[in-house]
Amino acid sequence: MSVPYETTAYEPAESPESPEEHLARLLGRALNSFELPDEALRRLEFALAHDSSLHSAHHSAGLHRETYRHTWLLADGYALTLWELVHNTAPGSEPQHEVYVDEEELRAATSRLPLPSDAADFELPVLVHLSPVPAPRHVYVPDDSADHARRLLRRAENADGPGAETAALLKSAFAHQITQAFGRPCRAGRIGLGYSLYEHAFLLLDGQEVSLWEVEHTATPDGRHMCEVYPSETAARDAMERRAAQVS
Secondary structure, rough: EEEEOOOOOOOOOOOOOOOHHHHHHHHHHHHHHHOOOHHHHHHHOOOOEEEEEEEEEEEOEEEEEEEEEEEEEEEOOEEEEEEEEEEOOOOOOOOOEEEEOOHHHHHHHHHHHOOOOOOOOOEOOHHHOOOOOOOEEEOOOOOOOHHHHHHHHHHHHOOOOHHHHHHHHHEEEEEEEEOOOOOOOOOOOOOOOOOOOOOEEEEOOOOOEEEEEEEEEOOOOOOOOOEEOOHHHHHHHHHHHHHHHHHH
């Protein structure tokens, strides 16, 4: 089950294993992992972080059943959940693990277990259910994003742009999105001047989001097109104001 989130910041939760390792361990112990849709497994290849929680449990007459919710944050800003069913109702009472992509499939599998029907489930209260993992606020496209960042910084002509530390950080970018920013207009300058502001948002391998703000304008003595890049929207808009004032 995939659902988008509307939050605007993301910090990966600390975990002793990577999202890939957690997925491999889950699939390795599930008896029906071969039944999972290929599309879901392909999407999980781009997971940035994961979290797990006990969803509900049933213990009666030496038999037990637990369900767990495993959620991965994906690079496209969505979260994908797999539901794990663990029980000891098979002959020999050895724990059995099954995994499902849909909660309806989980309920159907649970209903088939030979558990007493008069025993109530123990279900965790909402407050301790898995909290939604905040997602990036951009819709990123995996691409040669590190090279895009390098070329953007190389064509910038301003000396007060992002430094070597930012350039090094962006070497781990693997997805990005470019959007034109509108809003506060700069002060009117010479007739014919053109200004455009773009946000280049990058998603890094560790889940960080880094944005560079590009100003394209013709506020030069000879009307030549110029590109400037700044580390924040405020710095970029202030630069646009200064340029407009200088050529007014």
